[in-house]
Amino acid sequence: MDPVADMFSAIKNAIGRRMDYVDVSSSKLKESILDLLKKEGYIRDWERMEEGKKGTQYTLRIHLKYLDPKKERNAISELQKVSKPGRRIYTPKHRIPYVQRGFGIAILSTDAGLITDHDARKLGKGGEIIAYVW
Template sequence: MAINDPVGDMLTRIRNAQMRGHKVATTPASKVRGWVLDVLEREGYIRGYTRVEEVGNKVHFEIELKYFDGEPVIQHIKRVSKPGRRVYSAVNDLAPVRNGLGISIVSTSKGIMSDAAAREANVGGEVLAQIY
């Protein structure tokens, strides 16, 4: 089965795994998913991830989810820009998520980064997701 929205699929797998209380979520590997996971790890929303190669040349990521006092660190994860409706934002229009308590993941010309890093680099781009 073909996946039309790989980033949205990964975010849904993370959301579902946390609702069930799993320690690890798995998702097929790709460069874009890895870059989004790098941002989530850098910002402290996941413990980390590892690339696992299976038999038959299939590769997937195992994402270590993060919990605090039994509650998931990621309380809300939402895909903003979808294949049917792309959402772009200039650097001046990147509003803080939950008054700075959350992040937006932005795909810019300088790579995929958080909204704070995009403001610091003075670049806008496609808003992929919001997390808090």
């Protein structure tokens, strides 16, 4: 029902299995979230896999990031989806939460696009809280 939550579940399951990458279906929202995760250093990279079909549905390959060569410590400790289809969570600019006392990020959907909580505080914008990552 919720494609972003499905992507988060796929990432968490792949990290649990110590995989190098995971493939998920594409959407513009997912691509924006992956851009933020890459910029903040939670994933190594992501790419759009070209399909040979005439349809517009692509597959996104997410390259996961580990902090040691044995893949025992990963860059993502937790991914939490906050807003859900049945309950949207909005926050004004003066009540943007600090995730793990500032060590994590909150992903917000604002009129300026998807941004992190740090950028939202700088820009003075509130919006819908999509997820917490630490």
